[in-house]
Amino acid sequence: MSSIAGIPPISEDALVEESLARSKTIPSAWYVDQRFHSFDRQAVLARTWQYIGPSARVAKHGDFMSDIIAGNPVVIVRDASDDLKGYFNVCKHRGGPLAMEECGHSKVLQCKYHGWTYLLDGSLRGVPRFDRTELFDKKDFGLEPVALREWQGMVFACIEPEYAPAFDDVVAGISERIAPMDLSGLSFNRRDRYQVSSNWKVYVDNYLEGYHIPLVHPDLCSMLDFGSYETETMEHHSVQFSPFRNDDNIYGGTEEEAYYYFIYPNIMLNILPGRLQVNRVDADQHDRCSVVFDYYYAQDIITNQPERIADDLTFSDQVQAEDIEICEHVQRGLESRAYDQGRFSYDLEGGVHHFQQCLKRSYRTAMSNSSS
Ligand code: FES
Ligand SMILES: [Fe+2]
Numbered sequence: 001m002s003s004i005a006g007i008p009p010i011s012e013d014a015l016v017e018e019s020l021a022r023s024k025t026i027p028s029a030w031y032v033d034q035r036f037h038s039f040d041r042q043a044v045l046a047r048t049w050q051y052i053g054p055s056a057r058v059a060k061h062g063d064f065m066s067d068i069i070a071g072n073p074v075v076i077v078r079d080a081s082d083d084l085k086g087y088f089n090v091c092k093h094r095g096g097p098l099a100m101e102e103c104g105h106s107k108v109l110q111c112k113y114h115g116w117t118y119l120l121d122g123s124l125r126g127v128p129r130f131d132r133t134e135l136f137d138k139k140d141f142g143l144e145p146v147a148l149r150e151w152q153g154m155v156f157a158c159i160e161p162e163y164a165p166a167f168d169d170v171v172a173g174i175s176e177r178i179a180p181m182d183l184s185g186l187s188f189n190r191r192d193r194y195q196v197s198s199n200w201k202v203y204v205d206n207y208l209e210g211y212h213i214p215l216v217h218p219d220l221c222s223m224l225d226f227g228s229y230e231t232e233t234m235e236h237h238s239v240q241f242s243p244f245r246n247d248d249n250i251y252g253g254t255e256e257e258a259y260y261y262f263i264y265p266n267i268m269l270n271i272l273p274g275r276l277q278v279n280r281v282d283a284d285q286h287d288r289c290s291v292v293f294d295y296y297y298a299q300d301i302i303t304n305q306p307e308r309i310a311d312d313l314t315f316s317d318q319v320q321a322e323d324i325e326i327c328e329h330v331q332r333g334l335e336s337r338a339y340d341q342g343r344f345s346y347d348l349e350g351g352v353h354h355f356q357q358c359l360k361r362s363y364r365t366a367m368s369n370s371s372s
Contacts, residue, residue, distance in 0.1 A: 004042045004370045008035035015360050020353045024341040026360070028334040031199040037286035040200070043366030044265050044359065045070035047163040049149065049156040049170055051267045051280045052076055053103070053294065054188035058084060058155065062107045062120075065155070066099040068282070072159050074146050075099045075109065079120040086146035086157050091116055092124065093141075109143070118143050152183035153296070154278065163369070170236040170263060177239075178259055178271055186276050186296035189309065192317075193292055196324050198331035200266060200281045200289035201359070206327050207279075208262055208351030210242060216326050217319055229347075233354040237263045240351055262351060264358045274298035275312065287331055293320075 014027050030036050050069040057065050064077040066089050073089035075098055087109070089098050096113025099106075108125070109118040117126035122143035130136065147161035151171060158164045175183075196203055206212065210229040214221045222245070229242040240260040261269040268279040276296040281289055293316070301308055333339055344353050 004039065004366050006035060006038060007367055007370060008033060008039050010363060010367070015364055017357050017360055020344055020350055021346055023344060023353055023356075025344065025352075026201075026341070026356050028340050030359075031201055031331070031334045032286065034286040037199075037283060039363075039366070040283055041070045044362045045283060046072070046160045047158075047362065047366075048265050049158045049164060049167050049263075049267075051278055051292075051294075052155040052157050053191075054296065055150050055153050055155055056188050057103045060105070062105050063103070064099050064106060064109075065103045066097075066101065067157075069157060069159060070283075073097060074157055074159065076146075076148060076155055076157065077106075077109065077120055084148050084150060084155065085120055085122065086148040087118075087122055087143040088146060088159070090144065092143070098143075116141075153186065153188075154183070163365075165236055172236075173234065174237070174261060174269075178257075181257075181271065181273060183269075183271070183276050183296070185298070186274070187299050187302055189295045189297050189302060190313075191292065191294050193290055194320055194324060196289050196291060196327055197287060198289060198327040199287055199334075200283040201355075202327045202330050202334070203281050203289055203291065203323075204262075204266060204355055205352045206323055206330070207260075207268055208238065208240070208355055209345075209349045210240060211345050211348035212326065213242075216322050219315075220319055231348075231350040231354075233350060236358075237261055238351045238354045262355070264355065265362070274301050277316065287335075291320075 018024070052067050053065050057063065058076055058078045061078055061080050061082070064075055066073065066075045068074070074086060075089040076084060076086045079085050091098060091111035091113060093111065093114060093116050096111040098109040098111055098118065100112050109120065110116070115126070115128050116124060119125050122145060124138040124141045127138060147158045149156045149167040151167070152175060156167065210226070213224065213226060225243045225245045229240070231238060231240045239262070241258065243258070257273065259271040261271065263269070266281040270277040270279070274297060278294040278296070280292040282292070284290055295313070297309060
């Protein structure tokens, strides 16, 4: 159905998938050319499952969350039969918003522009001052649906599900791997958002490797047993591990298991016992992204150990500031005449390689869909 507008120039060479030991990094144009921004939204971010927020925010009939994914406003709402429904947050009259807050409660979806009212099944019900408009049938003006999945206490949405992998394949094995930890047992605590002056893929690349930790995060590095850093890659996700060096850290002892999951193309689940941090990297402009940080904790930590949460937030904020600073420098480097493609550390950049191979596959699929 939907075809992709404006495919940027991509050479066959750049799309070849090579092994980690032999591969070059993707060309700098993919990070700096504005045409790739719109292509990424259409070919990658619209065609994958995007994290929206905690199920707890839409627990009751009429609870809603609104968001923007791949540049498209969406609204998620719990209907009277307890089912979750998702729609483009776009009124069929002249494109107005049905929900303007990030979350709230309403038994119907009423457009905030001229007041058209939709039922939670998406059908158009109330249309004020429209009786003299001819050849108008409300049935033709229902809301456009969005695919949804709830998993481990979180809501995910996809605006082009016909092109997306099955959600169960995307997260296959994660719950089993982290057991006995159970993410659905954690409670949502807060949301932060960081603005970054770099392409979204610079931020993702940076998340996916431990190579930069000694230089960019000296404090974090002193807490980690960096020699044991490992990455594993699966079809739609990868996971990094780096055990803590000793128990003198804010996250407890060396026994603690930490998993840094990356779900292609832009979702991260940073899992420690009793704590989950979910990130979603949004492509805002070709040289700008923003990153949602949702924090979930075990209820016992929220109630009895607020200082542990405060330490976690302070430390996370410091690491984030260090990452943002280096990503913004890297963006300028990629924009310079001096750089096009580099190479990977076999030991420490397997996650970046995996992401870039997945990206090439998305690009190739989108190019062949639109030429067929
Ligand atoms: S745009 Fe929604 S009622 Fe006019
Ligand atoms: Fe980092």
